[in-house]
Structures are given as C-alpha cells and as structure tokens.
Amino acid sequence: xxxxxxxxxxASMLSFxxxxxxxxxxxxxxxxxxxxxxxxxxxxxxxxxxxxxxFLLRFNINFWISIVLGAIVTGLIALPLARILLNLDGQAxxxxxxxxxxxxxxxxxxxxxxxxxxxxxxTIPMPIDVGPYRFxxxxxxxxxxxxxxxxxxxxxxxxxxxxxxxxxxxxxLLSRSLGKPTFRHKIIFFAITCGLIGLFGGLTxxxxxxxxxxxxxxxxxxxxxxxxxxxxxxxxxxxxxxxLATEFVFFYLLRVILPLPAEAAQxxxxxxxxxxxxxxxxxxxxxxTGIMGGKRRGN
Amino acid sequence: xxxxxNVVSGYGEVSVLQDISFEVGHExxxxxxxxxxxxxxxxxxxxKAIPLMSGSMSFxxxxxxxxxxxxxxxxxxxxxxxxxxxxxxxxxxxxxxxGSTLLDKARKNEKIEEVLNTFPALKAIxxxxxxxxxxxxxxxxxxxxxxxxxxxxxxxxxPSAGLSPLYVDMLFSKxxxxxxxxxxxxxxxxxxxxxxxxxANKALILTLGKIHMIxxxxxxxxxxxxxxxxx
Numbered sequence: 001x002x003x004x005x006x007x008x009x010x011a012s013m014l015s016f017x018x019x020x021x022x023x024x025x026x027x028x029x030x031x032x033x034x035x036x037x038x039x040x041x042x043x044x045x046x047x048x049x050x051x052x053x054x055f056l057l058r059f060n061i062n063f064w065i066s067i068v069l070g071a072i073v074t075g076l077i078a079l080p081l082a083r084i085l086l087n088l089d090g091q092a093x094x095x096x097x098x099x100x101x102x103x104x105x106x107x108x109x110x111x112x113x114x115x116x117x118x119x120x121x122x123t124i125p126m127p128i129d130v131g132p133y134r135f136x137x138x139x140x141x142x143x144x145x146x147x148x149x150x151x152x153x154x155x156x157x158x159x160x161x162x163x164x165x166x167x168x169x170x171x172x173l174l175s176r177s178l179g180k181p182t183f184r185h186k187i188i189f190f191a192i193t194c195g196l197i198g199l200f201g202g203l204t205x206x207x208x209x210x211x212x213x214x215x216x217x218x219x220x221x222x223x224x225x226x227x228x229x230x231x232x233x234x235x236x237x238x239x240x241x242x243x244l245a246t247e248f249v250f251f252y253l254l255r256v257i258l259p260l261p262a263e264a265a266q267x268x269x270x271x272x273x274x275x276x277x278x279x280x281x282x283x284x285x286x287x288x289t290g291i292m293g294g295k296r297r298g299n
Numbered sequence: 300x301x302x303x304x305n306v307v308s309g310y311g312e313v314s315v316l317q318d319i320s321f322e323v324g325h326e327x328x329x330x331x332x333x334x335x336x337x338x339x340x341x342x343x344x345x346x347k348a349i350p351l352m353s354g355s356m357s358f359x360x361x362x363x364x365x366x367x368x369x370x371x372x373x374x375x376x377x378x379x380x381x382x383x384x385x386x387x388x389x390x391x392x393x394x395x396x397x398g399s400t401l402l403d404k405a406r407k408n409e410k411i412e413e414v415l416n417t418f419p420a421l422k423a424i425x426x427x428x429x430x431x432x433x434x435x436x437x438x439x440x441x442x443x444x445x446x447x448x449x450x451x452x453x454x455x456x457x458p459s460a461g462l463s464p465l466y467v468d469m470l471f472s473k474x475x476x477x478x479x480x481x482x483x484x485x486x487x488x489x490x491x492x493x494x495x496x497x498x499a500n501k502a503l504i505l506t507l508g509k510i511h512m513i514x515x516x517x518x519x520x521x522x523x524x525x526x527x528x529x530x
Contacts (some may be wrong), residue, residue: 028315062348160396160397160400163389163393163396163397164397164400166386166388166389166393166397167386167389167397170386170387170388170389171386172385173348173383174380174383174384174386175386175397176368176369176371176372177346177348177368177369177372177377177378178397178398178400178401178448179372179373179400179401179448180368180369180387180401181367181369182369186390284444
C-alpha cells in the first residue's frame with residue numbers, strides 16, 4: 001500500500017486530479033458566481049504554464065516566484081480581453097474566449113524563439129528535491145493549493161463581494177444602481193480568476209516536465225466544463241465530484257481495474273470522450289442541475 | 300434637491316421625453332400619466348439607466364447629467380424599477396444586504412433591522428429566494444433594498460403595478476411613512492392617480508412625453524387628471 005501511495009502513478013494521478021479540480025472550481029466561480037461563460041480556460045492555463053517555464057528556464061528565476069509571475073502575466077493578459085468581451089452577451093463571451101484560447105495555442109506554435117514551438121520547451125525539473133518522494137510531496141503541495149482555492153471560493157460566496165457578484169449575474173442593470181461600478185468589479189474578478197488558472201497552469205509545468213503546444217488544447221476546457229456540468233454548477237462540491245466522476249473514473253480507476261494491451265489503450269481516450277458526451281446528455285435529461293443537485297443560481 | 304431642466308431623453312435615436320423641467324424638494328412628488336406617457340423613461344433617465352440626450356440635471360446643487368447610474372446612486376438616489384426589481388436567486392436578506400454595499404458592517408446590521416421593522420412581513424420570509432415571492436412581497440423587498448442604500452431621494456416606478464388592492468393600500472401608506480420617518484424624498488411614477496395623490500405633496504402630469512401640468516396635489520381634481528390622461 002505504501003509503495004502504491006509513493007508511486008509515480010499515484011503522485012501523477014493526485015496532482016492532475018487536483019489541477020482539474022482547481023480549474024473546475026475556478027470555472028464554477030466565473031460561470032456560477034460572476035455569470036461569465038469562459039471557454040478559454042486552456043488558453044489561460046497554457047499562458048500560466050509557459051510563462052512560468054520561461055521565467056524558470058530562460059531567466060533562471062526560482063520556480064515558486066516563477067508561478068506567481070506566471071499568474072500575474074495571465075491576469076494582465078486577461079484584463080484587456082475582459083474589457084472587450086464582458087460588455088457583450090454570453091454567447092459572444094463564449095466564442096471570444098474560445099477564439100482566444102486558439103490564438104494562444106497558435107502563438108505557442110509560432111513563436112519558437114520564446115516557446116520552443118513544436119520542438120517543445122523543457123526540461124522542467126521538480127521544484128521539490130526529496131529524493132524518491134519528490135513526486136508525491138509535490139502532489140501534496142498541489143493539493144494544498146487546491147484546498148486553499150476551495151476555501152477562498154467558499155468564503156467568497158458568503159462575503160459581501162460574492163453577493164455583489166451574484167447580483168451582477170442576476171441583473172447587472174439593477175446591480176449598477178446600488179452604487180458600485182459593477183463592470184469594473186466583473187473585469188477585475190475575471191482577471192484575478194484567470195490569474196488563478198495561470199497559477200495552476202504553472203503548477204502543471206513540472207508534471208509534464210517537457211511542454212508542447214498540443215498540451216494547450218481545447219480538451220482541457222471541455223473536460224473542466226463537462227466535469228462542472230456533471231457534478232453540478234451551483235456547488236463547489238459539484239466541481240470536485242464532477243472531476244472524480246470523469247477524470248478519476250475513466251483515466252485512472254478503469255485503467256487499474258481493466259488493464260488493456262498497449263495497442264488498445266491508444267484508442268481509450270476517444271471512447272472516454274464519447275462516454276463523457278453520453279453522460280452529459282443523460283445528466284442534462286434526468287438531472288439538469290448535476291450530480292450534486294441544488295437549484296441553479298441562474299434560474 | 301433634484302432639478303431637471305429642458306431634458307430630452309429616449310431610446311437610441313428616438314426621443315420619448317421632450318423639454319421636461321421640474322424641481323423636487325423634500326417631499327413626495329408624483330409623476331402621473333397614462334400608459335406610454337413617458338413615466339418610466341423619465342425615471343430611468345433620472346436614475347441614469349438610459350442616457351440623457353440633452354438638457355441638464357442636478358442633485359443637491361451638483362451637476363449629475365454626465366454621471367453613471369452607480370455614481371448617482373452613490374450620491375443618494377435609489378431607484379426601484381417597475382419590473383425585475385429584485386435579485387431572484389438571492390434570499391430576501393441577501394437582497395437587502397446587497398443594497399448596503401456602501402455602508403460599513405455595523406451600520407448595515409442596524410439598517411437591516413430598521414428595514415425589517417418598516418416591512419415586518421419580510422421577517423418571516425427572510426431566508427426565501429426573492430424569485431419565489433409574490434408580487435407584493437417582491438415589491439417590499441425592492442423598496443427595502445433601496446432603503447438599505449440610505450437614500451436622500453427614492454425613485455419608485457409604478458410600485459403598485461400588478462399588486463392586489465390590499466398590497467396597494469399598504470404600499471402607499473409605507474411611502475408616506477418612509478418620507479416622514481426615514482426623512483427621504485420620494486419621486487413616484489404611477490398610473491393610479493387617486494391613491495398617489497393621497498400621499499403626494501406635488502404632482503406632474505405627463506402626456507405623450509411632455510409636461511401637461513405641475514400642481515400641488517391637493518389642487519388637482521378629477522377633471523384635470525382626466526384631461527391629462529386624455530380620457
């Protein structure tokens with residue numbers, strides 16, 4: 001048991017699940033609290049991942065400072081984007097953020113001098129050096145970041161600022177007449193939460209150890225959205241359950257229970273995404289509020 | 300307190316209000332008129348929910364013509380629209396609380412108590428989602444939330460629309476109380492002239508976007524009102 005818990009497989013599983021929980025919780029904050037439909041998660045995540053790695057490898061800046069700088073860069077890029085997009089309706093925000101993520105992926109390919117292009121950027125070392133336990137210790141550090149994020153999300157929803165965001169999402173015109181610059185609050189909140197996505201992108205970099213543009217694919221965005229919709233949009237626990245019901249069950253649990261030959265294993269992801277789609281249809285048909293239920297704040 | 304001069308306003312290129320001028324002091328001031336007279340447009344213009352096309356507006360001697368809705372709200376003008384006037388997914392208490400974003404925590408708690416005393420019926424439903432309330436309850440929440448802003452001037456757009464007669468009577472008696480006890484000036488746009496004039500000090504009758512007349516409430520008789528309403 002101890003050898004399993006300290007194995008690379010378990011550490012990798014723990015870290016990636018924690019990263020996906022973080023992305024889904026941030027998505028919950030953006031979509032359910034502030035009413036912003038962000039389909040560009042992969043883009044912000046990618047910026048954070050690459051910016052952190054560039055600070056680390058090209059400028060020899062300490063990893064922990066690099067992830068903070070990566071988060072700041074991501075937030076600063078999100079700021080003008082939010083200024084342009086958040087004045088538009090929800091569908092335009094969806095398309096705009098999705099397009100932004102594609103632009104990011106494309107720019108990573110094109111700007112070889114900075115990002116390494118299709119040759120990749122690496123090798124990113126594990127920032128914690130505790131011998132054979134470095135992977136699991138790093139995994140626990142990532143989990144600690146996610147727990148801090150969940151606490152922040154939980155406190156925010158009960159705080160006056162959270163209520164203000166709910167009111168903006170419910171009725172922005174009415175909320176504006178309460179005496180606060182609602183649009184400014186929405187832009188700042190979006191930029192901060194995108195900065196957080198960038199922070200978790202930075203934390204992902206050592207897990208990949210070698211970065212390639214294909215890692216910044218829309219799959220990250222769709223997986224987080226599917227997890228949130230399956231788990232339940234209105235609750236933080238929905239984000240956690242959603243990730244467990246998708247990533248954990250299909251990418252880890254089934255692999256342990258049903259080990260497949262290598263040639264069949266290559267096809268597995270395609271079946272997994274088909275299964276996600278089927279699950280999503282079933283949940284939307286029979287429990288539209290998601291596994292964790294609750295009334296959708298939007299209705 | 301509020302001075303409106305030669306205001307022209309409307310939606311897009313279309314002007315609904317023409318050359319509107321009047322002044323509101325510390326009083327209950329009624330804006331009366333038939334459907335389509337421009338009452339809601341006038342209220343939205345004052346609350347800066349729609350832009351001013353021309354003319355000037357000042358509040359307590361300060362020019363507010365170029366200000367945004369949140370800037371005029373911060374000056375002490377609270378607006379209760381006719382429709383969509385509560386945050387449906389927030390509870391009654393959260394609706395009140397969100398109205399006090401400009402107050403400190405201690406004052407906010409005092410103010411919630413004060414508003415719940417003004418509308419005691421809200422105490423029993425304080426944890427209920429505002430989206431599930433009846434029209435009358437929602438109207439109380441909307442007015443209560445506006446009072447949480449500690450306004451100097453309260454703008455009420457057709458507060459009696461869609462309410463049962465019992466709620467209408469209660470609401471107008473509350474408007475009088477709010478003016479007397481909370482020392483708040485009230486600008487109320489209404490179709491229900493009879494009930495409104497019982498609590499108003501002064502009234503303006505709007506006809507097709509223009510001022511038909513401004514008069515003390517006690518001097519307006521039925522024939523004058525009917526003329527203004529084109530009946």
